Amino acid sequence: MKEIWIIAKRELKSYFDSLSAYILITVFLGLTGFFTWLYGSDIFFIGQATLQPFFSIAYWTLFFFIPALTMKMIAEEKKSGTMELLLTKPVSDFQVVTGKFLAVLLLVIIALAFSLPYYITVSLIGPVDHGAVILGYFGMILMSMTFISIGIFASSITNNQIVAFLLSLFIGVFFLIIFDVLSANFTGGLGLFFNYLSLSPHYESIARGVIDSKDLIYFLSITTLGLFLAKTVLSKRNIVE
Amino acid sequence: MSILVENLTKKYGSQRAVDNITFEVKTGEIVGFLGPNGAGKTTTMKIITCFMAPTDGDVKVNGLSIHNNQDDIKKKIGYLPESNPLYNEMPVLEYLEYAAKLNGVPASKVQERIIEMVRLTGLNSEKHKNIGELSKGFKQRVGLAQAMIHDPEILILDEPTTGLDPNQIVEIRKLIRELGREKTVILSTHILPEVEAVADRILIINQGKIVADGTAANLRKQAQGVEVLRVQISEAENSNTVFNELKNLETVAMIDPVPEEENTFLINSKENVSSKKNIFNLCVKNNWVLTELTPLETKLEDIFRELTTN
Numbered sequence: 001m002k003e004i005w006i007i008a009k010r011e012l013k014s015y016f017d018s019l020s021a022y023i024l025i026t027v028f029l030g031l032t033g034f035f036t037w038l039y040g041s042d043i044f045f046i047g048q049a050t051l052q053p054f055f056s057i058a059y060w061t062l063f064f065f066i067p068a069l070t071m072k073m074i075a076e077e078k079k080s081g082t083m084e085l086l087l088t089k090p091v092s093d094f095q096v097v098t099g100k101f102l103a104v105l106l107l108v109i110i111a112l113a114f115s116l117p118y119y120i121t122v123s124l125i126g127p128v129d130h131g132a133v134i135l136g137y138f139g140m141i142l143m144s145m146t147f148i149s150i151g152i153f154a155s156s157i158t159n160n161q162i163v164a165f166l167l168s169l170f171i172g173v174f175f176l177i178i179f180d181v182l183s184a185n186f187t188g189g190l191g192l193f194f195n196y197l198s199l200s201p202h203y204e205s206i207a208r209g210v211i212d213s214k215d216l217i218y219f220l221s222i223t224t225l226g227l228f229l230a231k232t233v234l235s236k237r238n239i240v241e
Numbered sequence: 242m243s244i245l246v247e248n249l250t251k252k253y254g255s256q257r258a259v260d261n262i263t264f265e266v267k268t269g270e271i272v273g274f275l276g277p278n279g280a281g282k283t284t285t286m287k288i289i290t291c292f293m294a295p296t297d298g299d300v301k302v303n304g305l306s307i308h309n310n311q312d313d314i315k316k317k318i319g320y321l322p323e324s325n326p327l328y329n330e331m332p333v334l335e336y337l338e339y340a341a342k343l344n345g346v347p348a349s350k351v352q353e354r355i356i357e358m359v360r361l362t363g364l365n366s367e368k369h370k371n372i373g374e375l376s377k378g379f380k381q382r383v384g385l386a387q388a389m390i391h392d393p394e395i396l397i398l399d400e401p402t403t404g405l406d407p408n409q410i411v412e413i414r415k416l417i418r419e420l421g422r423e424k425t426v427i428l429s430t431h432i433l434p435e436v437e438a439v440a441d442r443i444l445i446i447n448q449g450k451i452v453a454d455g456t457a458a459n460l461r462k463q464a465q466g467v468e469v470l471r472v473q474i475s476e477a478e479n480s481n482t483v484f485n486e487l488k489n490l491e492t493v494a495m496i497d498p499v500p501e502e503e504n505t506f507l508i509n510s511k512e513n514v515s516s517k518k519n520i521f522n523l524c525v526k527n528n529w530v531l532t533e534l535t536p537l538e539t540k541l542e543d544i545f546r547e548l549t550t551n
Contacts, residue, residue: 006339006342006343007343010331010339014328018330081322081324081326082327082328083326084287084292084322085322085326085327086343087292088290088291088292088315088322089315089340089344090312090316090343090344090345091343092312237293237294
């Protein structure tokens with residue numbers, strides 16, 4: 001456990017040292033703020049004190065930002081050779097992968113925490129459904145966990161950051177859009193199957209205020225699978241042929 | 242801390258990078274790995290440090306196998322990889338702290354160990370810089386510092402002096418020799434005088450196999466066999482007489498005049514005897530002046546070349 005935290009702390013700090021954390025937080029708040037307050041179906045247009053516009057924008061912003069954060073995680077270390085040094089320290093492959101996962105997750109949580117003033121101001125305007133907001137944030141975190149683990153897996157199978165970025169977007173698009181489209185095109189069991197794989201129904205049901213164990217299992221199992229695959233790829237160097 | 246390598250084999254595809262090697266390194270020994278590029282030195286080190294699994298065979302560190310006790314072994318080893326990979330964006334001190342914590346140094350001792358390492362490797366003037374800003378020599382010192390930060394009982398150093406200037410090389414060698422008094426050290430290098438200067442024992446590896454194992458003196462003796470002397474005599478009336486008289490000495494097996502140098506000869510003695518005394522006495526008897534009498538040693542370079550070229 002301690003090792004995971006040591007690795008996570010270093011990774012998190014490297015985001016802040018390299019400005020990427022500041023850029024993420026600024027752009028995230030800028031984009032979500034713009035669409036929440038100023039443009040399109042903003043809350044004045046809807047005429048309701050709700051954070052719904054915020055969440056739907058945050059959803060897409062994170063979808064693009066998380067791959068940009070995870071792409072360097074393993075790919076860069078493999079390329080520069082620091083992975084060799086890291087893995088010859090008394091840490092397991094799983095601790096390395098989990099530490100990196102935790103670092104990105106913490107950064108996303110920090111970015112989300114900075115959006116709390118939006119919540120406070122909206123709640124001053126009118127009556128807000130607090131439960132829906134809290135669950136909205138909770139859903140955001142679950143969704144981020146899924147994409148982070150996909151991103152780390154993508155980063156583990158290549159030495160090239162750009163390839164890792166594109167690959168995690170590609171996988172992400174399946175969960176976000178393609179399974180959704182497929183589920184609409186098929187009926188019966190296959191349709192249900194794709195509907196279950198698609199991320200948006202699970203997210204929406206949580207954002208609506210319903211916590212179903214089915215949805216929790218969905219997010220947690222994709223996260224675990226992603227991390228497990230990344231760990232497996234990392235351990236491949238160790239496999240005896 | 243002893244290291245026992247047993248029948249170690251590592252294949253990359255069909256190529257055998259390490260081919261069934263067996264050796265033992267005893268506690269407190271400094272062993273130098275010598276070998277041409279691609280001989281299997283780095284691969285062997287990567288296996289001992291638990292970075293890679295071998296295709297076959299086993300490594301036991303103090304009786305613990307790399308197949309079952311990776312975490313325990315990793316704690317005891319300090320490793321400096323060949324390319325000395327470091328996080329360039331991190332400041333030196335912060336990186337050393339990270340390495341210390343990851344290596345399980347107790348929190349109360351972390352600062353103490355960092356100060357000790359900075360002193361030992363002479364990083365004091367550079368300690369606040371980012372690693373990326375350092376010169377190659379200082380980066381190498383950071384690499385050494387991180388390898389030693391948890392005071393490991395075994396040090397594995399893959400080409401520790403590459404990129405250092407001559408003064409730094411001397412310092413690092415001195416450091417390794419000092420550390421070697423209480424630690425077990427395996428180091429690899431291309432530089433032959435280095436391995437002689439630092440290591441107690443030399444392992445020459447070629448094409449994944451150990452082709453020589455022993456101290457520098459032993460290796461020389463094995464390669465040489467008989468004594469070879471270079472002799473120069475002046476104030477002799479006739480070089481033919483000198484040649485014949487020398488040839489007739491009972492300990493001399495073979496004599497060769499050195500071309501283009503007057504009265505200079507290479508003399509091979511017979512096995513297990515020395516001709517030095519006889520040559521001297523001969524000169525005294527004939528009133529010749531002996532201006533040179535040099536034993537020619539087989540150089541480590543020659544041994545190395547002979548063993549590693551086919």
